[in-house]
Amino acid sequence: MDERTKQLLALGREHYEKREFDKAEHYLRQVLERETAKFADVLNMTGVIHHDRGRFEEAQAAFEEALQINPNYTEAALNLAVTYNDLGRYDEAKRIYQAALARGADSPGQLDPFVKGKIANLHAEVAQAYTDAGMMPDAMHELRKAILLCPTFADLRVKLANLYRQAGDLDAARFELEEAINARPRYVPAYIALGVTLLSMGNGERAMESWKSALEVDPDNKAADMYLRMARGATSSSPPPKLDASAERAILGGKIDND
Structure with missing residues (x-):
């Protein structure tokens, strides 16, 4: 990766972490266009941006490509499961989620069930805040993330x-x-x-x-x-x-x- 691409990636990640998705997408798209070898984390971030905008099929494609590059990418697998669920593909969502769990069971550093419960509670609290604000799609997204954990x-x-x-x-x-x-x-x-x-x-x-x-x-x-x-x-x-x-x-x- 050349220096310019590294700079674009750093800017993309910075805006992504701040949830400034318009700016993040601008830089991440350039990274994908410049690099022949795709990066799983860049595709995962791109998928999250697509999902946030309701472009579920584009999100699905990004997450699937990320998993082709790194089949053990748990975050991308969970994001893909959420997206399948949004598309009404419930059996596929369950299959992807269970596969992610199976991989996690064999991996060091897996989350303790108590920790999962705490994180799920946090997602549920955010979901309630979104519900109170009338932001139902965001509330549903947070609940789906909580359910994938628990x-x-x-x-x-x-x-x-x-x-x-x-x-x-x-x-x-x-x-x-x-x-x-x-x-x-x-x-x-x-x-x-x-x-x-x-x-x-x-x-x-x-x-x-x-x-x-x-x-x-x-x-x-x-x-x-x-x-x-x-x-x-x-x-x-x-x-x-x-x-x-x-x-x-x-x-x-x-x-x-x-x-």
């Missing part, structure tokens, strides 16, 4: 599913809620939220089954009982029940639990 944290998946549902992506919401239930079969908020999602999809029978499952775990759950009674008394043309504030809080739950 895929068995059911409350993370419920929070992400509720954001998907608000955005109208009911298939993605259902996927996250089913994964939450697989991870924690007795996590009542996941059953309640799944019922709401299924009813919104026009599947009243399965919605009632989900709320019944919630009541089997927690017979005194007011939200599940309310939805089940409403569904039983509703006609097929009735709109799905809207979450009131208390039910929404019950579904979203509290702080992430690390068990």
Whole structure:
């Protein structure tokens, strides 16, 4: 690498770390154009910039190329998994994530589960800040990163599913809620939220089954009982029940639990 390319790369990294993505992309693109041998970290940074702008297919291509250069590049693998998830390619997202975990298990310096939980909590706190500011795509991105670290944290998946549902992506919401239930079969908020999602999809029978499952775990759950009674008394043309504030809080739950 010549001196000019080194200078461009340094400037690109500096602006990238400051999240000045317009400037970072300007320099990183020049690095990729000047060098015959591509750099995995430059491609990964470029992919993150594409993803931040909603250019998911371009992000996917960048992350995949980074992994071709360095198959053990865990960060690029996790970023690719997030991108596949954004594109609705859930099976591929899971495959890439599990492969990254398998590589990490054989690598020195892997993160302790407690540390992963702490980092996941930080991502969730940032996600809540984005949600409060009305920046839903950013909130969802932070939650997806947290879930990649801690895929068995059911409350993370419920929070992400509720954001998907608000955005109208009911298939993605259902996927996250089913994964939450697989991870924690007795996590009542996941059953309640799944019922709401299924009813919104026009599947009243399965919605009632989900709320019944919630009541089997927690017979005194007011939200599940309310939805089940409403569904039983509703006609097929009735709109799905809207979450009131208390039910929404019950579904979203509290702080992430690390068990």
